[in-house]
Amino acid sequence: MSRIINQVAVFGLGKVGELVAVLLEESGFKVVGHDAAPREGLGIETRAVDVSDAEALRESLRGFDAVVSCLPFHLNIDVAEAASAASTHYFDLTEDVPTTNRVIELAGTSGETVFAPQCGLAPGLIGIVGASIAATFEEIRSIELKVGALPQNPTGLLGYAVNWSAEGVVNEYLNDCEVVRSGRRQMVPAMSETERVVIGGIELEASLTSGGLGTMCETYDGRVQRLDYKTMRYPGHFEQMRFLFEELNLRDRRDLVGQILVDAKPPVNDDIVYLHAAVEGVKNGQPFRENHVRGYKPIEIAGTTWRAISWTTAASIVAVVELVADGRLPQHGFIRQEDIVMTEVFGTIAGARFETLGRV
Structure with missing residues (x-):
């Protein structure tokens, strides 16, 4: 064809x-x-x-x-x-x-x-993965989606490297996030609801950030009790970012924050991208939680090694x-x-x- x-x-x-x-x-x-x-x-x-x-x-x-x-x-x-x-x-x-x-x-x-x-990746692949898993359930209680683009060998209190757009990172940390809670769409603050995540023995933290769900909240409004997207970082990262935005009063100086991040935490080649999608509900007549967890590292394509992100x-x-x-x-x-x-x-x-x- x-x-x-x-x-x-x-x-x-x-x-x-x-x-x-x-x-x-x-x-x-x-x-x-x-x-x-x-x-x-x-x-x-x-x-x-x-x-x-x-x-x-x-x-x-x-x-x-x-x-x-x-x-x-x-x-x-x-x-x-x-x-x-x-x-x-x-x-x-x-x-x-x-x-x-x-x-x-x-x-x-x-x-x-x-x-x-x-x-x-988010929005994008993580939503595709989450929705595809959810489609195998008779009843869906929650869809929890997480992505982390990180250095494999972090340093400093931020434990981060700006391998993606600094402008995009700052926006997702500051703009309010759309979620589904108790079956209803609502807006909540970014960098909230921080939780502990462990992938392959590596301890991470995850907080709500904006934009990662795309149109999923509209799609699943009234169909699930809980739906959210969180960004994963190494422990302590979001505390440092809150200090930068709130204590140093830089919330309204996004360009400056982006420049600070790139200067302090420039890109690295040894990065890793973590994907974590989890769906809970009823599958095959029984309560069940299904996880899809991956960690992608740099690979060679057409004779060049490309960063994971x-x-x-x-x-x-x-x-x-x-x-x-x-x-x-x-x-x-x-x-x-x-x-x-x-x-x-x-x-x-x-x-x-x-x-x-x-x-x-």
Whole structure:
């Protein structure tokens, strides 16, 4: 069967975007990378584009079946609107709620175009895993989802390394979080309800953070008693972040906090990504709790060793592109991550790594 997507434009050629381009080519797509300036040595064609220029942005999508945005979240709406105008299928990695709300609006007016935001880890893969497990239960009491992107060998009181967007990390620590409590959707403060988590003998802590559930609270409103997403860190991390935001009065200086974090805790290559999904309810007529716990480390792809956060994020979004292209997901409209089946993701070329790696 012929694919509905063959030519893909990748916007943003940072470490994740570069690998997205590599994995898309591995999965059989023709790829052209777009960034603020041309990039050399990536093995693909690259073009310069100014995403603030709406006309140039629309023109850059001419001839492409799909666009994958790996840009900072505040640039995604411009790309999504250009994709809508050009009738180009749209995918992104955003965890930003206002951005997703705008993408949903565009999906409702864009005819035969797919809009699939939130295709990273959280929101994204963790929601796919949690919803797929929940689908095997007769009754669901709770869905608890957690992700931690961490250094394998932490140092200092924060025990952290900024391997992802500092801007995104600060936002998820400060913006209120949507959860389901006692069967109802509600908003609660970020960095609250801290709990102890142990994975493979490694002690972690987890606190509520914003954006990780995507649209799941709306989907499961009234269907579960409890639903939440938490970020995992090494013990003591959130206490230090509360000191930074509250005691030093930096809550309203997000850019400064991001700069401080990057300066103090720069990226490392020896990282690990933990996924922890747990569903409780009734399965096969009996009370049951099912856990899906993985720890993904850096791997080699196409002759280069990629950080865990890079390859897990890139593989997640490319797997969704594959599923749409091959007709295994809807061919138009808004795609919710919780409507994607975990085994389908693991059956793609890009997503197969999740099936074979990460056991803890």
